[in-house]
Amino acid sequence: MPVTADTLALVAAARAAVDDILDATTRTLTGAWVTAWDGLALDLLLALDELLATLAGGGWPSRARIARAARLQEALEAAARALEELTARVRSETATGARGAVQTGLSAQPGIIASQMPPGLNRAALLSQLTRWSERDLAAIVARTTERITSLTRPLSADAEAAMRRELVRGVAVGANPVDAARAMLARLEGAFNGGLTRAVTIARTEMLDAHRQAAQAGQDANASVLSGWIWSAAMARTTCPACWAMHGTVHRLEEPGPQGHPQCRCARTPAVRPWRELGIDMDDPPSVIPDAQATFRSMSRDDQLAVMGPGRLATLDRGDIAWADLAQRRDNPDWRPSYVPTPVGQLTR
Numbered sequence: 001m002p003v004t005a006d007t008l009a010l011v012a013a014a015r016a017a018v019d020d021i022l023d024a025t026t027r028t029l030t031g032a033w034v035t036a037w038d039g040l041a042l043d044l045l046l047a048l049d050e051l052l053a054t055l056a057g058g059g060w061p062s063r064a065r066i067a068r069a070a071r072l073q074e075a076l077e078a079a080a081r082a083l084e085e086l087t088a089r090v091r092s093e094t095a096t097g098a099r100g101a102v103q104t105g106l107s108a109q110p111g112i113i114a115s116q117m118p119p120g121l122n123r124a125a126l127l128s129q130l131t132r133w134s135e136r137d138l139a140a141i142v143a144r145t146t147e148r149i150t151s152l153t154r155p156l157s158a159d160a161e162a163a164m165r166r167e168l169v170r171g172v173a174v175g176a177n178p179v180d181a182a183r184a185m186l187a188r189l190e191g192a193f194n195g196g197l198t199r200a201v202t203i204a205r206t207e208m209l210d211a212h213r214q215a216a217q218a219g220q221d222a223n224a225s226v227l228s229g230w231i232w233s234a235a236m237a238r239t240t241c242p243a244c245w246a247m248h249g250t251v252h253r254l255e256e257p258g259p260q261g262h263p264q265c266r267c268a269r270t271p272a273v274r275p276w277r278e279l280g281i282d283m284d285d286p287p288s289v290i291p292d293a294q295a296t297f298r299s300m301s302r303d304d305q306l307a308v309m310g311p312g313r314l315a316t317l318d319r320g321d322i323a324w325a326d327l328a329q330r331r332d333n334p335d336w337r338p339s340y341v342p343t344p345v346g347q348l349t350r
């Protein structure tokens, strides 16, 4: 596993390239939601004012009263149409983003593999021998991702609309000034409308990242003869979850998909070149430079350690009651792939 400093730099560069794609998609979707809401807010507010103006005291209108408020129902239908359009936008933007993420994942592999070969070898010659990615691999992964996103986003608009309607029925306190109540309700409706955005962003980011990792896998499969497996590579930052910290540096078989992290997990799949002697090169491997997760964690400030682990988990770890690997557990998910998630503190301190 002759991972070199070049390897780490290339893995970091690929991670940064994918982050840029994810952030651009997130910004575009957020902007689309803000614009759509701006187009709806005034009509909704006027409809709410109208509804509340007809009240002769006595609290929030009944469900039946809301259902009969024609102007409000029209505004809600406009919101439902806007959510449908936004869902279509999520699908197209995520497909574009996935294409970029797949391209990055495929094109990075030969360089990362070559960076683990002896320095004396002619890198350019070596790169030319490694199998490059094909347009067909790319198209296949993008197509699968697009299909998944289409199915995952299917309930999105109806659910956000239903959440808005639930807020309306639940109501807000109506005080002396009904205009204040209308504004308070508008804020609730905005929250429900933006729930669709939160969900869309999670789906988009998770699926683009998975597409990127599938591409890395395809790029590694194409050069399987020189690889012994892949290494789970976490960013090891303050925002990296305990499970990904624990999984960092673990080596997996090439056939195994992954890294199968939690939703939006940004961990990378780093190819591990076979020991040089197995490749017929009469040299010892240099020591691997993959940073050790525990040592990296212990070198962070106490504040950062707490931010990662939380107090209970960190105390258990400090006492030596658990092993580093106990921090992650594999979970099977009914509607999704399996994922490695942080072991609940309750199970650690058992």
Ligand SMILES: [Zn+2]
Residues within 6 Å of the ligand: 234, 244, 261, 262, 265, 266, 267
């Ligand atoms: Zn992760």
